[in-house]
Amino acid sequence: xxxxxxxxxxxxGFPLPLSSTAEQLYISGSAQGFGREDDAGLIRVFLTQLPxxxxxxxxxxxxxxxxxxxxTPVEINxxxxxxxxxxxxxxxxxxVKAGFAVCGYDIYPPSVERFLKCGxxxxxxxxxxxxxxxxxVLILMVQNASQADDVLFGSGKAAVSLPNGSVVILSxxxxxxxVRDLRxxxxxxxxxxxxxxxxxxxxxxxxxxxxxxxxxPKFIFASITNASR
Numbered sequence: 001x002x003x004x005x006x007x008x009x010x011x012x013g014f015p016l017p018l019s020s021t022a023e024q025l026y027i028s029g030s031a032q033g034f035g036r037e038d039d040a041g042l043i044r045v046f047l048t049q050l051p052x053x054x055x056x057x058x059x060x061x062x063x064x065x066x067x068x069x070x071x072t073p074v075e076i077n078x079x080x081x082x083x084x085x086x087x088x089x090x091x092x093x094x095x096v097k098a099g100f101a102v103c104g105y106d107i108y109p110p111s112v113e114r115f116l117k118c119g120x121x122x123x124x125x126x127x128x129x130x131x132x133x134x135x136x137v138l139i140l141m142v143q144n145a146s147q148a149d150d151v152l153f154g155s156g157k158a159a160v161s162l163p164n165g166s167v168v169i170l171s172x173x174x175x176x177x178x179v180r181d182l183r184x185x186x187x188x189x190x191x192x193x194x195x196x197x198x199x200x201x202x203x204x205x206x207x208x209x210x211x212x213x214x215x216x217p218k219f220i221f222a223s224i225t226n227a228s229r
Contacts, residue, residue: 128156
C-alpha cells in the first residue's frame with residue numbers, strides 16, 4: 001500500500017512535495033490504526049484540532065435538543081435528507097443525535113419508519129419535494145448521478161421546493177462534469193441555492209457512529225499543507 005501511495009503522489013504535477021507528504025500521511029495513519037478500507041479517513045489525522053459536533057455527540061448517545069450555535073453560522077431549523085439506505089440512515093441518525101431537526105425520505109418506506117425511531121427531531125417525508133420544503137440544508141445520499149438528477153429536477157421536484165439561500169449537499173460519488181452541470185442548473189433557478197460536492201467514505205459502521213470522512217477539496221488541501229510543515 002505504501003508503494004501505491006508514494007508512486008501515485010510522484011505522478012501528480014503539484015508544487016508541493018506530495019511524495020513525502022503522502023508517505024507522512026501513510027505512516028501517521030497506520031500508527032493510529034487506519035487501514036486500506038479507510039482511504040480518505042487519513043485526512044482526519046491532520047484535522048484533529050477542528051470541532052466535530054456530529055461526530056462527538058453521535059457517540060454520546062445523548063440527544064441534544066438544539067443545534068450547536070457556536071459551530072453553525074445560522075440556526076438550521078430543518079435539514080432535508082434524501083436516501084436512507086445502509087449509509088444514509090446512519091448519517092441522518094447522527095445528525096438527529098447532534099441536535100438537528102432532520103426530515104428524511106427514502107423510496108423504501110420501511111427505511112423512513114426505521115429512521116423515525118431515532119429521536120423526536122426525526123420526521124418523515126412522503127416525497128423528495130416534501131423533504132426540501134423549508135429546509136436550509138438538503139443532503140442527497142442516493143446511489144448515482146441519475147438518481148440525484150431525478151430527485152432534484154425529475155419526479156422528485158426537490159429543487160423547486162427549496163427555499164431561497166438554501167444549500168444542497170451531494171454526498172453521492174458522481175462525475176465532476178455532473179456536479180458542474182448541476183451547479184449551473186441550480187444557479188438558473190435564481191434563488192441563491194448553493195451546491196456542495198461532498199462525497200463520503202468510511203462504510204456503514206462509521207456512518208452509524210458519525211465517523212465518516214467527508215471529502216471536500218479544501219479539507220484535502222489543508223491536510224497536505226499541514227503535513228508538509
